[in-house]
Amino acid sequence: MESIRNNWTKEEILEVYNKPLMELLYDAATVHRQYHDPNTVQVSTLLSIKTGGCPEDCGYCPQAARYHTDIEGNDLMSVQQVKAQALRAKASGSSRVCMGAAWRNVKDGPEFNQVLEMVRTINKLDMEVCCTLGMVTENQAKRLAEAGLYAYNHNLDTSEEYYKEVISTRGYEDRLETIENVRKTNVTVCSGGIIGMGESVEDRAGMLVALSTLSPQPESVPINALVAVEGTPMEEEKPVEIWEMIRMVATTRIVMPKTQVRLSAGRTEMNREGQAMCFFAGANSIFAGDKLLTTPNPDVNEDMEMFKQLGLQPQKAFVKAPQPETIEAADSQFESLGEKPKWTRPEHTIERNEAAKQKSSLAAKE
Numbered sequence: 001m002e003s004i005r006n007n008w009t010k011e012e013i014l015e016v017y018n019k020p021l022m023e024l025l026y027d028a029a030t031v032h033r034q035y036h037d038p039n040t041v042q043v044s045t046l047l048s049i050k051t052g053g054c055p056e057d058c059g060y061c062p063q064a065a066r067y068h069t070d071i072e073g074n075d076l077m078s079v080q081q082v083k084a085q086a087l088r089a090k091a092s093g094s095s096r097v098c099m100g101a102a103w104r105n106v107k108d109g110p111e112f113n114q115v116l117e118m119v120r121t122i123n124k125l126d127m128e129v130c131c132t133l134g135m136v137t138e139n140q141a142k143r144l145a146e147a148g149l150y151a152y153n154h155n156l157d158t159s160e161e162y163y164k165e166v167i168s169t170r171g172y173e174d175r176l177e178t179i180e181n182v183r184k185t186n187v188t189v190c191s192g193g194i195i196g197m198g199e200s201v202e203d204r205a206g207m208l209v210a211l212s213t214l215s216p217q218p219e220s221v222p223i224n225a226l227v228a229v230e231g232t233p234m235e236e237e238k239p240v241e242i243w244e245m246i247r248m249v250a251t252t253r254i255v256m257p258k259t260q261v262r263l264s265a266g267r268t269e270m271n272r273e274g275q276a277m278c279f280f281a282g283a284n285s286i287f288a289g290d291k292l293l294t295t296p297n298p299d300v301n302e303d304m305e306m307f308k309q310l311g312l313q314p315q316k317a318f319v320k321a322p323q324p325e326t327i328e329a330a331d332s333q334f335e336s337l338g339e340k341p342k343w344t345r346p347e348h349t350i351e352r353n354e355a356a357k358q359k360s361s362l363a364a365k366e
């Protein structure tokens with residue numbers, strides 16, 4: 001088995017991405033089989049525990065308050081509600097629950113304590129627990145780890161260069177710092193990105209350089225196809241072609257052989273044949289459940305039918321890393337520091353984001 005390379009260059013990655021498709025598929029499927037069972041696919045259920053009203057200006061995101069999209073916002077869910085949803089997810093074949101909050105960053109206090117309780121509760125159901133809560137400090141990452149968190153999702157989303165065209169309220173280095181904070185614990189890292197935001201193939205390769213040169217590489221990498229939501233700056237972006245998704249998945253598999261590559265947002269636009277090619281090319285995880293965070297996802301029964309047709313088995317929990325221990329709040333070693341994570345704030349504006357914001361505020365006045 002070849003060792004994992006942490007020195008991929010953009011040129012090398014572009015060469016892989018642009019190979020004749022049959023070569024690319026063959027190479028990716030070969031790497032995939034060296035490290036994974038090709039008939040096993042991990043299934044995660046997303047749960048939006050706090051929806052909408054986010055202060056950030058991510059150009060793709062329907063939850064950014066400034067764009068006034070047509071989503072229903074919600075305050076933080078209760079631990080009981082989350083437990084009920086997790087049990088449903090488990091019964092339908094999911095081994096992981098990924099809880100998303102439309103926060104810029106975690107703030108110490110009662111809401112974070114409630115999230116920690118959610119983590120403890122789901123871990124005790126013997127499911128992998130993932131959170132995606134925005135930026136976290138080292139202390140917050142350690143408290144999540146103590147509660148039994150299995151993975152933390154924090155996407156780089158695109159290349160460092162194109163990031164400046166997508167989000168003005170934080171920088172690429174802020175994202176990397178949160179990932180570093182998570183790495184100081186035994187929580188696994190989930191970090192990936194989105195294609196179809198108007199980025200170039202070079203940007204896609206740039207993102208894969210940033211992810212594959214992390215050492216260790218992320219344990220899971222979600223590849224999202226943009227869901228272009230009305231009201232966001234990216235509402236008019238054209239859907240990505242299935243071939244682009246297949247190439248992106250295959251290239252991700254080749255440069256990050258051990259990673260779980262997740263077919264994420266955008267599956268409602270893909271037919272079974274397209275998804276099957278993605279699994280062949282090395283995707284070995286999906287988000288299941290009829291909703292992602294705010295947008296639709298394929299029906300669970302349809303997914304299970306697809307699994308049956310393709311001979312795929314859902315992956316059991318904790319086969320890639322052991323189940324973390326849960327430490328109760330009363331036995332915690334860490335205090336709540338009342339910290340606010342620092343972030344860099346490039347003093348720049350993004351025309352496309354400003355235009356969408358103005359359009360929304362005009363629509364709100366009408």
Ligand code: SAM
Nearest residue numbers: 060061101102103132133134155224226227265
């Ligand atoms: N607020 C936290 C953050 O930004 O890290 C967590 C939630 S945020 C919605 C998680 C990820 O969802 C983003 O990093 C992005 O990759 C993905 N996402 C958001 N809106 C999307 C869209 N319209 N299409 C595809 N992916 C999207």
Ligand code: DTB
Nearest residue numbers: 100132222264265292293294295
């Ligand atoms: C990820 O990479 N994709 C998920 C999860 N991590 C949090 C979110 C996709 C969101 C798609 C748009 C929405 O439903 O709001």
Ligand code: SF4
Nearest residue numbers: 054056058061064102
């Ligand atoms: Fe907020 Fe996350 Fe959406 Fe950005 S991606 S607007 S940080 S919820």
